[in-house]
Amino acid sequence: MAESSSPGAGATSEPTGTQGCQIIVDMLIEQGVEVMFGYLGGVVLPLFDKLYDAPIRFIIPRHEQGGCHMADAYARASGKVGVVVATSGPGATNLVTGLATAMMDSIPIVAFTGQVRTELIGNDAFQEADTTGITRPVTKHNVIVKDVNELAQTIREAFYIASSGRPGPVLIDIPVDVQIKRAVVPPPTKIKMPGYHIRTKGHSRQISMAAKAINESQRPVLYVGGGVILSGASEELRKLALKANVPVTTTLLGLGSYDQSRAESLDMLGMHGTAYANYAVQESDLMIAIGARFEDRVTGKIKDFASKAKVIHVDIDPASISKNVRADIPVVGDAKQILVELTEAVEHRDRTEWFEKIGEWKSKFPVTYDREANTIKPQYVIEELYRQTEGNATIVTGVGQHQMWAAQFYRYDRPRQFITSGGLGTMGFGLPAAIGAQIALPDQVVIDIDGDSSFNMTLTELSTAVMYDLPVKICLLNNGYMGMVRQWQELFYGKRYSQSSLKNPDFATVAKALGAVGIKVEKKKDVPKALGKMLAETRPCLVDFHIDREENVWPMVAAGKAIHEMDGLDIFESMA
Amino acid sequence: MKHIISALVQNKPGVLAHTAGMFAARAFNIDSLAVGRTDDPSLSRMTIVVIGDDRVVEQVRKQLAKIVSVVKVQDFVGQDVVARDLMLISIAAPPDKRPEILALIEMFNAKVVDTTPKSVMVEVCGPESKIEAFMDSCRPYGIKSVVRTGTVAMARQGGSQQNSNS
Ligand SMILES: Cc1ncc(C[n+]2csc(CCOP(=O)(O)OP(=O)(O)O)c2C)c(N)n1
Ligand SMILES: [Mg+2]
Numbered sequence: 079m080a081e082s083s084s085p086g087a088g089a090t091s092e093p094t095g096t097q098g099c100q101i102i103v104d105m106l107i108e109q110g111v112e113v114m115f116g117y118l119g120g121v122v123l124p125l126f127d128k129l130y131d132a133p134i135r136f137i138i139p140r141h142e143q144g145g146c147h148m149a150d151a152y153a154r155a156s157g158k159v160g161v162v163v164a165t166s167g168p169g170a171t172n173l174v175t176g177l178a179t180a181m182m183d184s185i186p187i188v189a190f191t192g193q194v195r196t197e198l199i200g201n202d203a204f205q206e207a208d209t210t211g212i213t214r215p216v217t218k219h220n221v222i223v224k225d226v227n228e229l230a231q232t233i234r235e236a237f238y239i240a241s242s243g244r245p246g247p248v249l250i251d252i253p254v255d256v257q258i259k260r261a262v263v264p265p266p267t268k269i270k271m272p273g274y275h276i277r278t279k280g281h282s283r284q285i286s287m288a289a290k291a292i293n294e295s296q297r298p299v300l301y302v303g304g305g306v307i308l309s310g311a312s313e314e315l316r317k318l319a320l321k322a323n324v325p326v327t328t329t330l331l332g333l334g335s336y337d338q339s340r341a342e343s344l345d346m347l348g349m350h351g352t353a354y355a356n357y358a359v360q361e362s363d364l365m366i367a368i369g370a371r372f373e374d375r376v377t378g379k380i381k382d383f384a385s386k387a388k389v390i391h392v393d394i395d396p397a398s399i400s401k402n403v404r405a406d407i408p409v410v411g412d413a414k415q416i417l418v419e420l421t422e423a424v425e426h427r428d429r430t431e432w433f434e435k436i437g438e439w440k441s442k443f444p445v446t447y448d449r450e451a452n453t454i455k456p457q458y459v460i461e462e463l464y465r466q467t468e469g470n471a472t473i474v475t476g477v478g479q480h481q482m483w484a485a486q487f488y489r490y491d492r493p494r495q496f497i498t499s500g501g502l503g504t505m506g507f508g509l510p511a512a513i514g515a516q517i518a519l520p521d522q523v524v525i526d527i528d529g530d531s532s533f534n535m536t537l538t539e540l541s542t543a544v545m546y547d548l549p550v551k552i553c554l555l556n557n558g559y560m561g562m563v564r565q566w567q568e569l570f571y572g573k574r575y576s577q578s579s580l581k582n583p584d585f586a587t588v589a590k591a592l593g594a595v596g597i598k599v600e601k602k603k604d605v606p607k608a609l610g611k612m613l614a615e616t617r618p619c620l621v622d623f624h625i626d627r628e629e630n631v632w633p634m635v636a637a638g639k640a641i642h643e644m645d646g647l648d649i650f651e652s653m654a
Numbered sequence: 655m656k657h658i659i660s661a662l663v664q665n666k667p668g669v670l671a672h673t674a675g676m677f678a679a680r681a682f683n684i685d686s687l688a689v690g691r692t693d694d695p696s697l698s699r700m701t702i703v704v705i706g707d708d709r710v711v712e713q714v715r716k717q718l719a720k721i722v723s724v725v726k727v728q729d730f731v732g733q734d735v736v737a738r739d740l741m742l743i744s745i746a747a748p749p750d751k752r753p754e755i756l757a758l759i760e761m762f763n764a765k766v767v768d769t770t771p772k773s774v775m776v777e778v779c780g781p782e783s784k785i786e787a788f789m790d791s792c793r794p795y796g797i798k799s800v801v802r803t804g805t806v807a808m809a810r811q812g813g814s815q816q817n818s819n820s
Contacts, residue, residue, distance in 0.1 A: 214672055215679050219722040221668070239722060273664060273725040397716035400709065 095260035099124035105233040115145040119165020121192030124257040140538040144510035146176020151514030167205030178216040182501025186245035193253040218246030226259040243276035244395040280411035289423030295364035304331030305369015314417035322424040327355040331500040334490035348376040353443035356641040372402035382640035453626040460487035471523040476508035476532025479561040484527040506535030530556040543618035544593035552620040585622040594618040662726040686804030737807040746796035
């Protein structure tokens with residue numbers, strides 16, 4: 079009976095209940111899923127047959143990796159769970175990079191993979207892969223469902239696990255025969271799993287200790303990560319910063335959690351952070367870390383990171399606390415609730431001296447570049463983009479120098495405005511992520527600021543944007559190099575640019591061939607007009623900016639250095 | 655320092671792989687790992703001996719607790735526990751050495767479970783130090799083969815539970 083994947087196949091022997099493939103669709107609807115991404119294959123045909131009639135919008139990428147990044151960015155842009163489907167074997171393995179990307183940045187995804195028939199598992203059947211084995215380290219949780227009676231509850235639990243606590247991707251592997259068999263679906267109940275408990279409420283004694291430390295601090299800094307965005311706690315963060323009178327710096331993933339146009343914003347810290355953020359951290363007597371995890375790109379040489387400071391660490395994941403830097407006052411729980419309680423408990427303090435010091439650093443070391451150059455400076459393109467979009471666009475990036483420039487030169491004032499692969503640093507994330515974000519935000523301007531090499535990895539998804547008529551915009555900062563790699567080779571390998579330049583296609587022509595609009599810009603004076611055209615365009619549009627090829631990202635903290643030991647500040651001073 | 659960590663896990667396929675994979679991925683140094691069913695058929699108990707400083711062991715405990723199918727994790731450090739290891743050891747035992755070996759076995763409260771003309775198989779149970787001491791004492795005669803279960807442990811009744819964490 080399981081020979082055929084036709085939807086009716088299991089019906090004669092098991093006449094009661096709902097088929098597994100229909101249960102999946104019913105559960106998706108029960109979970110409120112409106113859009114999903116994915117790709118077909120033999121062992122997911124029963125599911126796709128049911129999706130044919132389902133009230134769920136379906137987006138087919140050109141590659142499962144693209145589909146997974148789309149689901150990921152859909153989740154990042156909307157705050158909902160992203161859903162992706164793939165077939166067994168190669169379909170499932172193509173998801174791995176996307177799952178790992180979501181895992182590192184704590185993004186909620188539920189991935190469904192088809193699996194070969196239960197009785198063939200372990201036999202090296204056609205398109206068989208040990209999907210749960212392969213994806214275990216890149217998912218928050220995964221499970222193979224071998225009994226159709228467990229399918230519905232497993233899906234409910236998957237959505238709960240993906241979206242609660244510290245979010246993350248969850249994968250459910252479903253053999254084709256389980257999709258065909260029938261079961262009676264129990265009504266939804268409150269989910270209880272013996273091994274899954276989340277502490278959302280912070281310990282009140284810890285919170286009052288934290289408040290006391292803030293009140294006593296002379297030079298505090300709020301160090302904010304993506305956790306604040308995931309928790310939806312930007313407003314609460316703003317209230318705490320203003321009431322307690324504390325400056326705020328964010329990680330790459332934290333950008334947008336705090337309005338960068340405000341005076342107390344120190345912008346981003348870390349390897350390519352601002353000098354004023356890094357100096358403030360190094361001089362601070364109290365670090366208030368919220369939803370951040372002291373990653374090495376942030377801390378530089380860990381021993382010398384904020385060495386004068388006491389550390390308060392608020393995080394929903396107990397395992398993040400004291401992993402890299404020992405917390406003096408750990409508070410486990412949801413950032414939003416804890417920020418509310420902290421704000422109630424803190425008192426306003428005059429910190430004129432501290433803010434004056436920060437003001438000095440800010441005026442002495444602004445992030446800048448050579449505005450007089452005749453070449454197209456990437457920073458100029460982004461500043462001009464910022465001006466023309468009035469700072470309102472949702473920005474998505476690839477990985478490399480352009481990603482850092484997008485972090486430094488566009489300014490973010492709302493959460494979920496900046497979408498980037500921070501933890502894994504996945505080149506090729508940009509375009510599919512822009513598509514996922516655009517689907518979540520149909521009325522907003524979504525722009526992929528991408529690098530030529532990153533874009534090359536997934537540019538096939540331009541066809542997807544065309545097929546679904548999505549007005550995504552690609553602002554390609556084309557230096558003809560794997561620029562970030564070239565920068566490291568310049569600085570640390572004596573300018574030996576081993577294998578770091580590619581022969582690129584003419585991207586504007588490629589865009590046109592795929593049905594999008596393509597514009598090539600080689601002169602500085604053409605930048606504003608090209609951007610204007612791009613922004614006015616309702617079709618997918620790519621602008622290929624031939625930028626200054628050897629521009630570097632400054633400032634920079636070299637590997638192994640403490641974060642106040644920045645290179646490139648002299649360059650800023652000479653231009654100030 | 656050595657820590658004995660006890661984890662109650664759901665008796666489901668993949669749990670052992672998940673746990674072992676986490677240890678490998680995070681480069682934790684595992685001395686031994688013993689798994690067995692409990693009185694509740696839906697739960698198994700893993701006893702893990704980890705070597706590391708307090709920070710590493712704290713991470714092990716937290717990362718274990720984070721695995722969805724892990725129900726409860728306890729670090730027995732600082733607690734009054736009974737810890738036992740079981741070893742089967744086969745020792746070369748020619749007739750002229752046999753009396754000596756049997757005396758040794760008796761001294762350690764061990765048990766002969768099989769004999770051949772050339773060797774004896776012995777079962778030893780006890781704290782790890784005893785097992786190690788017995789093995790050392792057997793070395794001069796020639797150890798043919800060793801099998802050990804790895805440590806299992808239980809806190810004594812009334813022992814402090816302050817390190818428990820679910
Ligand atoms: C999938 C993947 N492979 C390799 C890398 C290593 N890497 C980081 S940045 C970079 C170069 C990126 O070049 P490009 O996209 O052109 O951006 P640019 O730095 O030039 O702005 C490489 C190869 C990566 N991050 N991701
Ligand atoms: Mg490049």
